[in-house]
Amino acid sequence: MLKVEHLTKMFGGLAAVNDVSVVFEAGKINAIIGPNGAGKSTFFNLISGMHQPTSGRILLDGVDVTRLRCDKVAQLGVGRTFQTTNLFEQATVLDNLIVGHRLRTKSGLWDVLVNSKRLQAEEKASRDKAREALDFVGLSHVENQYIADITQEQRKRVAFALALATDPKIVLLDEPAAGVNPEETEGFAALMKKMVANGLTVCLIEHKMDMIMSLADKIMVLDHGEKIAEGTPEQVRSNPLVIEAYLGSDEDVAA
Template identity: 85%
Template sequence: MLKIENLTKMFGGLAAVNDVSVEFEANKVNAIIGPNGAGKSTFFNLVAGTHKPTSGRIILDGEDITPLRCDYIAQRGVGRTFQTTNLFEQASVLDNLIVGHRLRTKSGLWDVLINSKRLQAEEKACREKAREALNFVGLSHVENQFIADITQEERKRVAFALALATDPKIVLLDEPAAGVNPEETEGLADLMRKMVQHGLTVCLIEHKMDMIMGIADKIMVLDHGEKIAEGTPKEVRENPVVIEAYLGSDEDVAA
C-alpha cells in the first residue's frame, strides 16, 4: 500500500530522515520505533505532506503523492493523529468529529449563504460519519459532552475517531498510547486490531515496546534518521544493531 523510496529530509545541514526506503503492506499493523530524535515524527510528517522531502518518493497505492499538498494527500486516504491532538475544548465530542469529514465535502461560500440543498445534505453526511466513527471507537455515550470534560483515554479515542472520519485507507498514529495506563493501552491496541479487521492499514510510532511487540506485523527501526533494521517483532527484538541503539553496546556499559 505505501512504498517509500530513498526518502531524505534535510533541515539545514541536519538529515532528520536519511535515505529511508521501506514498504508497508495493506491491512497490517506497521510500527516505527527508535530512540528520541530518531526522525520518526518527521517521517510521518513527510508521508502526510506536512513537510516536503529533500529527495525521494512516497507512493500510495501506486500513485506518487510526493508533490501533493497535505489536504490532497488526506483526500487520497492518509489519516493522521498527533502526539498532542488539539481539540476544541468547549465544543462537544460530536462537533469536533464533524470537522474531519468536511475534507470530503464540496460546499462553498455560496452554499452557506443560501443554505443550499447540497450544504444541507453534506451537513447531514458529516454528522452521520462522525457518529459512525464515534461508535467505532466506543464513545457514542459521550457525543454530547465537551472535550474538556472527558478523560485522557477518551481523548485518545476521539483522536482515532477524528482520523477515521476522513475516510482513510491508512492511518498514521503518532504515540497513540502515550499518557494512558496499561489497561487503557491494551484497549487502544484492541482498537488498532479492529481497524485492521475492517480493512484499514495502521502505521504507528510508539515507545511502549510491550504493546508494539504484541500488535505489530512489521517493525521499522530508525536511529539518527536512518533505517537500521526492519522485520517481524521477533527479528527486530533479536537484532544486535537494534539492541545496541536502544541499550548501548557492551563496551558502553562497561565504560
C-alpha cells in the first residue's frame, strides 16, 4: 500500500526526518510512536504532500507520489486528519463535510454561472458522500448543527468523516484520541477497526500506549527523526532502544 524509501527532510541544518524506510501494508492498522519532536507529524506531512522531502521516495500502490502537491496526493487516495481540528465554526457539520468530496468534482466557473447539470449532479454527489461519511462515524443526528455547538469528541469524529469524504485508500490520523476521555478513546479505537473492516488502511500517530498496543498491527518508532524500531506491539514493547527512548522500564514507571 505505502512504501517509504530513505525519506529525509532537512530544515536548515536540522534533520526532522532522517533516512526513514518503512512499508505499511494494506488493510492494517499501522502506528507511529515516539517522543515529542521525534518527527512524527513531519513524516505525515511528507506523505500527504504538505512538505517536499529533501531526499527519498514515497510510493502509493507503486505510484511515485514524492513530489506531488497535497491535493494530487489526496486524489490518489491519501486522507488526513491533524492534531488540531480546524473546521468552519459558523457552518453546519454537513456543510463542513461537503468540502471533502470536492476534490473528486470537475465543475468550473462556467458550470456555476449557468447552474449546469454537471454542477447539480456533483453537488448531490458531494452531499450524499458527506452524509455517508457522517453516518459512518455515528454523527448523522448532528448534521444540521453548527460546528461551534458540538463537543470536542464530536469535532474529532467530524474530522474523521471529512477525511473519509475524500474517498481515501489510506487514512493518516494525527493523534486522534488526544484530549478525550478513556470511554471516548475506546470509541475511536472501534472506529478505526471499522475503517479497516471496510477496506481502508489506517496509519496513526498516538501517545496513548494502551490503545496503540491493543490496536496496531505494526508500530514504527521514531526518535530524533530516525527510525529506531518497527514490528508488532510485542516486539516494540520489549525493544531496549524503545524502552530507553520512549516507553521507560517498569522501574522507571514505578519511580
